[in-house]
Amino acid sequence: VAGGLAGLVYSSNKYAQDARTRLAQRVSFLADRPCGVHEMPRKVTVYITAPPGDGLEKSRTWFREYVKPILVAGAVDYEIKEAKSPGQIETSVMEVIVQRRREAAEATSNTEPADHEPLENKSNTGFTSTADNMNSKKKSEVVSDGILATGRNAYSEVLSGLAKG
Structure with missing residues (x-):
């Protein structure tokens, strides 16, 4: 009986390790790129x-x-946010979404030229400098490529925060 249980535990651990190895190999192309x-x-x-x-x-x-x-x-950077109380993740996700919407609204309102802006940074040729192009790209970049939720409570709070945000 003890040998059967030991074999069961060993095979379970072996299959879990094989599954982790297969998944790691499936995303390893991201690290090579x-x-x-x-x-x-x-x-x-x-x-x-x-x-x-x-x-x-x-x-x-x-x-x-x-x-x-x-x-x-997969050579993916990650930022861990731990919730110590219920509802903390939901609030955090809502705040991030609201902040991104505000930044997008400000970006669209800033693209329209205003008459009161100084013209010293503007060129008459219609072309922009590379520094201006880099600054506009920096402002439009998304800080995070995705969200991972570990645990069923975290998953439900992330979905709730996305829906409310």
Whole structure:
């Protein structure tokens, strides 16, 4: 009986390791692809919250064992945001969406030329300098390429924050 249980545990761990290796190989092409000079590296935001009736350490362990190896294999930068209280992730996601909408509204309103702006930075040729082009690209860049939610509470709060934002 003990040998059967030991074999079951061993095979389960072996299959889990094989699955992680296969997933890491599927995203490894992202790490091999070079990043352009004017291109920002890929970055995702990871939201972690504790499972119901358990501590935050369990979610951190799940992230370290299952998610982090895939992100590292794909050379994807990540930012971890942990929620210590319910609703904290939802509020954070809503604030990010509102901030991006405000920045987009300001960008569209700033593209229209105003009469009271000084003309010293404007050229008469209609062309813009490379510094102006770089500044406009910097303003329009998205800071994060995606969102990952570890845990069912984090997932539901992210979806709720996206819907309300």
